[in-house]
Each structure stands twice: as C-alpha cells, then as structure tokens.
Amino acid sequence: MFLLASQGYGSRYWLTYQQAAKLGGHVKRGEHSSLVTFWHIGEEREHTAQDGTVKKSRPFLLRYYNVFNLEQTEGIDIPRVSSQPRVNPIEQCEAMVAGMPNAPKREQSDHAWYRPASDTVGMPARGLFNSSEEYYSTLFHELTHSTGHSSRVGREGREELIAEMGAAMLCGISGIETKTLDNSAVYRQSWIARLKSDSRLLVSAASAAQKAADYILGKQEQPIQDDGGAA
Secondary structure (H helix, E strand, O other), X not given: OHHHHOOOOOOOOEEEHHXXXXXXXXXXXXXXXXXXXXXXXXXXXXXXXXXXXXXXXXXXXXXXXXXXXXXXXEOOOOOOOOOOOOOOOOHHHHHHHHOOOOOOEEEEOOOOEEEOOOOEEEEOOHHHOOOHHHHHHHHHHHHHHHOOOOOOOOOOOOHHHHHHHHHHXXXXXXXXXXXXHHHHHXXXXXXXXXXXXXXXXXXXXXXXXXXXXXXXXXXXXXXXXXXOOOO
C-alpha cells in the first residue's frame, strides 16, 4: 500500500490489465505498470524424512501482479468517494499556467520538484492535495523555480525564497492568496533570520520573484531598440 501511494496518483483504485478489460475499459497507451506482491507464510509443520528424521518447515507463498492506477485507464466509471476532498480546477489559475511561454515539461511524481537538467516540473496528482488552492500554490512555486533556467529569466542563488515569493505573487494575481497565506508564512519562517541580517536580500529576492512572475504571465521585458540616434 505504501509503495503504491508513493507513485503520486490521485485515485485509490488499482487494477490489472485484465481487470480493466473486464470492467469495460483499457489501460492508456504508453502507461507503465507498478509491481505489487503478496506474501503468505503458513504455519510451521513437521514431517518425517525417508531416513526417519523429523524436520520442521513453513510453507511460503509469493505472488506478484502488475497493476495500473485508475488514472492510467480509460472507460472505467468508479464513483468518487464522498469523504475525499474535491480538488477542482480553478479557471484563472489554469489560464495562467497554460499561458506560460516556453513552459517546462511536466510529469507526475510522488512529490513536487523542478529538475534543471531536464527542465522538468514534477507534481503529485491534483487529488492528493487538500485543496485546489494548495495545489496551485505548489505548482506556482515549481514554475517559478523553472524561470531560473537559462532559456528563460536565468539567475543564481536564493532559489527557495524567490520561488516562494513568486508563488505568493501569482496566488495574489489569481485571487487565491487568502487561502494560502498560512502555508506561505510557515514556509518563510526559515528565512527570517537571514532577512534580518541582510536588508538587501529581501529587495533583491522580491525583484527576482517579480521578474519570474512576469515571465510566467507572458510579460517579458522587451529589448531596447537602438535607432542609431545620438543621446
């Protein structure tokens, strides 16, 4: 159960390829299965060998299955569990994410991250978050990280503070900031000591975060045109 939960899918349901077919659906093309195992250790037994000696042994049973999460399938209708929080898309946030120019690649993961080497953002399934606002705040954080890539704004240092400030700016623009302030405040506690010892850090980080947010919103700075005239 823990291994399956770490895969990052939002559905609690897992099934084999054959089970998906029996339910009238199928596994999506290109999806990879996860391995689950079943162990059973039987009661200790005694048996007499041909030479008359008595030996003890336990029967072991091992079975394994290749399973797919319900999110990896199509054509299967399973009702949503009522106790599971609904994490619905927020139109304004979706528009901001979809409109990001030169966006990084995205893939599903068991935790949120940005990998500069492959220019990829990893995110857990939406249904694993406690609220829609928490999902988008986390996604904004990772997208802000991605603006540090050399193909976008490009920068070095203070990444976590910049990413959190950029996410807070984007949450404010999309109108979800009131439901994410508590989490953001807790996240930034670790930076307070550094901010107090370096008054320039806050200003420089805020400036970098603003540039990152502007990039995500498609407000890149336009290069100054030289018309050849005298100053």
